[in-house]
Amino acid sequence: MKRPDKQQSGGDARPLPVQVHLFAGMAAAAGQRQLELQPTVATVAGVRAALAAAAPGIAQLLARSAVAVGGRYATDETPVGPDDEIAIIPPVSGG
Amino acid sequence: MAGVQLVHEPIDATALLAAVAGPAAGANVLFTGTTRQMTGAATTDWLDYEAYEPLARTELERLRAEATDQFGLTGCGIIHRLGRVAIGEVSVAVAVSAAHRREAFAAAEWLLDQLKRQVPIWKREAGPAGMMWVHPESAGRPGGTP
Numbered sequence: 001m002k003r004p005d006k007q008q009s010g011g012d013a014r015p016l017p018v019q020v021h022l023f024a025g026m027a028a029a030a031g032q033r034q035l036e037l038q039p040t041v042a043t044v045a046g047v048r049a050a051l052a053a054a055a056p057g058i059a060q061l062l063a064r065s066a067v068a069v070g071g072r073y074a075t076d077e078t079p080v081g082p083d084d085e086i087a088i089i090p091p092v093s094g095g
Numbered sequence: 096m097a098g099v100q101l102v103h104e105p106i107d108a109t110a111l112l113a114a115v116a117g118p119a120a121g122a123n124v125l126f127t128g129t130t131r132q133m134t135g136a137a138t139t140d141w142l143d144y145e146a147y148e149p150l151a152r153t154e155l156e157r158l159r160a161e162a163t164d165q166f167g168l169t170g171c172g173i174i175h176r177l178g179r180v181a182i183g184e185v186s187v188a189v190a191v192s193a194a195h196r197r198e199a200f201a202a203a204e205w206l207l208d209q210l211k212r213q214v215p216i217w218k219r220e221a222g223p224a225g226m227m228w229v230h231p232e233s234a235g236r237p238g239g240t241p
Contacts, residue, residue, distance in 0.1 A: 023145060023147055023215070024145055024219070024228045024230070025227075025228030025230050061230060064230070064236060065236065065237075066237045068147070068215070068238070071149045071150050071153060072150070072153070073150075073238030085149075087147050087150065087215075089147065089150070089237050089238065090217070091230040092211070092212070092216055092237050093216070093218045094144065094175060094214050094215075094216025094217065094218065095128050095186070095187050095210055095211045095216075
């Protein structure tokens with residue numbers, strides 16, 4: 001069910017602006033705690049790709065990070081929308 | 096029964112221990128993690144903790160519920176401090192109560208192991224070389240992502 005015209009077709013596949021929250025060393029490396037991305041695929045994998053492109057300096061740490069959507073740990077397949085709170089969770093060091 | 100808390104003020108660990116006590120408990124274990132000055136030859140001046148608070152609370156509640164179920168606890172409380180924590184001050188306190196000591200010791204250790212892997216809290220170390228966030232290489236992705 002390929003849809004090569006998805007950029008023009010509307011619906012879920014259209015790029016959406018999403019807000020992404022950064023923490024700790026990732027916020028320090030990116031120089032900001034929040035940024036807006038336009039992932040071409042509306043999933044966590046799409047957010048990862050858009051973030052790595054927007055801030056190449058954090059790509060290595062991003063690869064070791066989890067992503068939370070709506071306050072829960074998500075997988076790469078988890079869908080995202082403009083109203084979702086998306087947070088990048090680098091390796092933790094509490095305790 | 097005590098719950099979970101993220102606080103910006105000094106932790107009263109004695110009060111946490113008292114909060115998990117009760118007539119069903121025969122064993123009460125209190126763990127406190129404190130800011131250590133020396134790690135090998137490296138000096139730490141202070142630590143600074145940050146959390147993604149909504150998810151940190153959710154994860155701490157989940158761990159508390161799992162530990163209570165898995166180890167048959169009669170009481171369980173977890174407090175993590177955020178912001179600047181001076182040398183010797185408590186950054187994390189875990190108190191558990193159970194009928195017998197083995198379950199209580201095991202539950203406290205399990206909770207600390209899980210907290211250090213799963214809960215979105217990060218420390219920044221301040222020392223002679225400046226300040227650096229700690230993102231352990233060995234930790235793997237939090238959240239147990241396959």
